[in-house]
Amino acid sequence: MSQRQVVQVSTSHACYAACVLGTEVFLDMHRSTPKGASSFEVHATSAVTVHVIHNPVTKPMNTSRWPLDPDIEVVVTIGVTSRTVNDNKVKISYYGWEGNELTVAWLYLTCVDISLDVDLSRNGRVRSKGKDKAKWTWGPDGQGAVLLVNCDKDSPSSVGMDSSHTEIRTSADLQDMSVMILRTQGPSAIFAEYQLVLHVPESDADKVRVFHAIHNDSRLQYKLVLGPNKLSYVLDHISEGDSTFYVEGLSFPDADFSGLVSFSISLLEVTHQYSPGTPIFTDTVVFRVAPWIMTPNTQQPVEVFVCSIEKGINSNDVFLEGLRVLLRKVNCKLTICSEVENRSDRWIQDELEFGYVEAPHKTFPVVFDSPRNRGLRDFAFKKILGPDFGYVTREPPKKEVSSLDSFGNLDVSPPVTVRGKEYPFGRILIGSTLPWASGRRMSKAVRDFLYAQKVQAPVEVYSEWLSVGHVDEFLTFVPAYDRKGFRLLLASPNACYKLFKEKQKQGYGNATQFVGKEPGEGRMTIDELLADETLKNDNRHAQRCIDWNRDLLKQELGLSEEDIIDIPQLFVLRESRADALFPDMVNMLVLGRHLGIPKPFGPVIRGQCCLEEKVCSLLEPLGLTCTFINDYFSYHVLSGDVHCGTNVRRQPFSFKWWHMVP
DSSP, rough: OOOOOEEEEESSSSEEEEETTOEEEEEOOOOOOOOOEEEEEEEETTTEEEEOOTTTTOOOOOSOOOOOOTTOOEEEOOOOOSTTTTOOEEEEEEEEEEEOOEEEEEEEEEEEEEEEOOOTSSOOOOOOSOOTTTTOOTTTOOOEEEOOBBBOOOTSSSSGGGGGSSOOOOOHHHHTTTEEEEEEOOHHHHTTEEEEEEEOOOGGGGGGEEEEEEEEEEEEEEEEEEEETTTTTEEOOOSEEEEEEEEOOOOOTTTTOSSSSEEEEEEEEOOTSSSSEEEEEEEEEEEEOOOOEEEOTTTTEEEEEEOOSSSSTTOOOOHHHHHHHHTSSSSOOOEOOHHHHHOOOOOOOHHHHHHHHEEETHHHHHHOOOOTOOOOTHHHHIIIBBBEEEEOOOOOOOGGGGGGGGGGGGEEOOOOEEETTEEEEEEEEEOOOOOOOOOOOOOOHHHHHHHOTTTTTEEEEEEEBBBSSGGGGGGEEOOOTTTTTTEEEEEEEHHHHHHHHHHHTTTTTOOEEOOOOTOOOOOHHHHHHHHHHHHHHHHHHHHHHHHHHHHHHHHHHOOGGGGGEEEEEOOOEEEEEEEESSSTTTSOOOTTTTTEEEEEOOOETTTTEEHHHHHHHHHGGGEEEEEEEOOOOOOOTTTTTTTTEEEEEEEEEOSSSGSSSO
């Protein structure tokens, strides 16, 4: 970092100063000008380069002598670190009008090298020097270090996340931190006369901690030197070599935190033991805290989570058996949360969302815990948080939390390009009310967090027309192996009516659709469904709401009609908001090529459910396989379906987030 310090020279005594390799030292020589002097010349030892800066109208008297013009500046630089103290000399000679030498001023300089270094190139290595270290830039040619929030729990015996502790408890903890190295070179004696101070701005101090690795009796100890309430650290016993620091992130980007954190090392000249010192050189580096990144359905599954509900008419034993059938087709771990752990809360999709964080040296999953805080409220913190598995949550005021804060109302698209703008991690979808309307919204604390991550620019869609109000009730994404690599599936009353009318024309109007709330009850024939005017009006409204979202998603995700598949579905309005009339087939579990779809119990024609047959005809040509799972009494009648009752941890993207441009 190019800087310039000012050193005043004197004709009455020799002056001494330290300077830093490659930096400019401005010689204040005008205040020491003797009476009658009209010109000067400068000579220096070989390692010193002298620069005389003058405006175009000032002319030198000869090749080495310069007029004492107030606009002339003398700057020296040194390109080699000193071997001994005061081994660089600068001599300034002052001349009178007759050309006689009046007096001289001597300056002795000791040159040291000081550099604060980080993984500037984001390749996992800390290299010396580098340009513009105080800038952090996005893109494949960008630069700047990356910092992880230390939100996992590497020591099983510790309480809470590692970031809640002010000491390093295990060597694994160091892997979640970023290395910062202070490199110093020059005569050790000079550092006894100056201070080196590592410091962080007050605005950043509560977002990070810094530990100094110190050798003590052949053992490494890690001293906490910066962080909350610790803005600066004076280094003792500086000598040539490297000092290693470990930087720990404490906070994710949020509404009040951009994610950028800077650290500086300053060389201070201390003229009095009680003075704070005057900085003569500062080197600054910048980190960006890694964002929390969601993974879309197109990423390969790693682990499926589901709750076990063993008792009562709504037991999910049948559902779990259907899920196991699906999992046997997929190379994926199944984790079942017992009823003791879930406290009869089966809606694991609503409680949490899986994502990850990444730095050049480390990647690990992070679970985002929703503020819904029902029976599963402690599951993520107590059972998922662990070694290399992080945790984050946002807790808005209780009065602000609504159904829309459940994470069935949170989804993310696959990677898209929109009007030439690339979103390599997709875009987060948040269910909300209409932009101009009042109504339920996801709480500000959660929305602010999602927006602040930057890399998956959110889109707010209209979900408040539904009773539960979640985006997963009318849309999902499935992988495809052509064009964009995926399809958007939308629930469609129009597609359902079209199918039922076709079957009626074929003579199957008496085939029945199961729409009951109790086993053995509530069947309606195709003829009855098509004749029900109230149901038609309900679904005209539902279709209009879905179409509003269809146009929005086409615009915000860069989709065409060919990228969208309509899945037959009917809704019924209850007190002005809609519920699925039969199991909601877009509310599915996507595991690579394998789909776990709610069994719709539709009209059986020629021995096959016509709804299942239609969905298979739409999805199987994409290379997908459909497994229909009975969730009717264990989830559907309780206002949810397969997706609501499951959750999936997926593989991270191979693309590096710092290579994108938000």
